[in-house]
Amino acid sequence: MERREGMKSSKKNxxxxxxxxxxxxxxxxxxxxPVFYMITNSFMSKQEAANTYNLISSASEGNxxxxxxxxxxxxxxxxxxxxxxxxxxxxxxxxxWNSIIITLPIVLGQIVVATLxxxxxxxxxxxxxxxxxFIYIIVMMMPFQVTLVPNYIMLKELGLLGKYSxxxxxGIFSTFGVFLLRQFxxxxxxxxxxxxxxxxxxxxxxxYKIVLPQCKGAMASLxxxxxxxNWNMVEQPLIFLKDESMYPLSIFLSRINSEELGLAFAxxxxxxxxxxxxxxYGENYLVEGIQLSGIK
Numbered sequence: 001m002e003r004r005e006g007m008k009s010s011k012k013n014x015x016x017x018x019x020x021x022x023x024x025x026x027x028x029x030x031x032x033x034p035v036f037y038m039i040t041n042s043f044m045s046k047q048e049a050a051n052t053y054n055l056i057s058s059a060s061e062g063n064x065x066x067x068x069x070x071x072x073x074x075x076x077x078x079x080x081x082x083x084x085x086x087x088x089x090x091x092x093x094x095x096x097w098n099s100i101i102i103t104l105p106i107v108l109g110q111i112v113v114a115t116l117x118x119x120x121x122x123x124x125x126x127x128x129x130x131x132x133x134f135i136y137i138i139v140m141m142m143p144f145q146v147t148l149v150p151n152y153i154m155l156k157e158l159g160l161l162g163k164y165s166x167x168x169x170x171g172i173f174s175t176f177g178v179f180l181l182r183q184f185x186x187x188x189x190x191x192x193x194x195x196x197x198x199x200x201x202x203x204x205x206x207x208y209k210i211v212l213p214q215c216k217g218a219m220a221s222l223x224x225x226x227x228x229x230n231w232n233m234v235e236q237p238l239i240f241l242k243d244e245s246m247y248p249l250s251i252f253l254s255r256i257n258s259e260e261l262g263l264a265f266a267x268x269x270x271x272x273x274x275x276x277x278x279x280x281y282g283e284n285y286l287v288e289g290i291q292l293s294g295i296k
Contacts, residue, residue: 035272037072042081042265044074049081049262081266092249092267099248099271102164102237103230106171110226111219114177119207121178122185123193133182140175144235155240166240171230177222184218185211224282228275 041049085092120126121133139147151170152161160166188211196206234254237247249271256264 038265038268038272040072040074042262042269043077043079044262044265045076045078045080046084046262048075049265081262082270084263085266085270089263091245092252092263094245095247095249095252096267096270098246099231099250102167102171102233102248103227105168106230107223107226109168109172110174110177111223113172114181114222115212115215115219116207117178118181118185119211121182123188123206123211124203136175136178140179148235148239152239161240162242164241164246167233167236170236171226174226177226180222180225181215181218184215188214220282224278227278231275 121129121136155161155166155170160169192210193206196210201209232250233248234250237251241247249267253264253268253271
């Protein structure tokens with residue numbers, strides 16, 4: 001009897017594992033399908049991409065139906081779209097560098113500001129500390145559209161509209177980084193701080209020598225999340241920048257027309273590479289930082 005029950009439970013476990021594996025495999029294929037689709041189609045010629053993805057009208061019995069055809073594998077593999085992006089039409093590479101010019105200062109600036117503010121909110125004691133942090137949480141929960149008008153008015157009064165600083169400065173002082181690092185720093189035992197104070201360390205030394213070395217994983221995860229978020233921004237450049245030559249590549253990818261489909265596939269692959277490489281390199285830091293900060 002015990003052996004039969006053991007065999008039944010073993011079969012049930014195998015069946016559960018098989019169902020889980022099948023479900024996860026299906027989800028993985030669904031998630032990776034757009035990436036595979038974009039990569040294969042980036043090797044189409046411009047004419048093939050335009051002819052394949054134009055709306056096809058078919059008339060039958062007086063009714064006109066429109067359908068969109070899809071194609072996974074190009075008739076002839078060619079790198080003409082990448083050649084166009086890198087050599088024939090440099091405006092796309094300029095947009096790529098615009099994305100870097102906007103994103104990197106935001107990432108670096110937010111790490112500096114967030115670490116200092118998080119240290120103050122987690123380890124220092126001052127009046128209304130928790131109430132001010134509560135306001136931070138409220139601001140973090142607000143969508144971008146809610147703060148759009150106040151940001152626009154403030155940037156206009158400061159004379160920053162039309163400049164990269166109109167996007168970079170609000171991005172640097174985002175509340176999310178403060179929240180993430182503050183949650184992590186609160187997990188650092190107070191005994192470490194007390195030991196440092198006994199040895200005569202000031203607040204800067206406590207921050208630099210005790211807190212900061214233990215926050216490398218959280219800082220790396222913050223850098224990855226901030227990079228991905230700002231690398232894909234669309235609304236801020238459209239609203240705060242007036243010169244189209246300053247637009248990031250995400251603007252072009254959000255406004256694709258039928259004549260630029262082939263270029264869009266190639267630009268999409270190029271645009272995806274930095275995010276993919278950063279994630280693959282910092283995956284362990286991202287998981288560790290989020291787990292230790294208590295964010296679910």
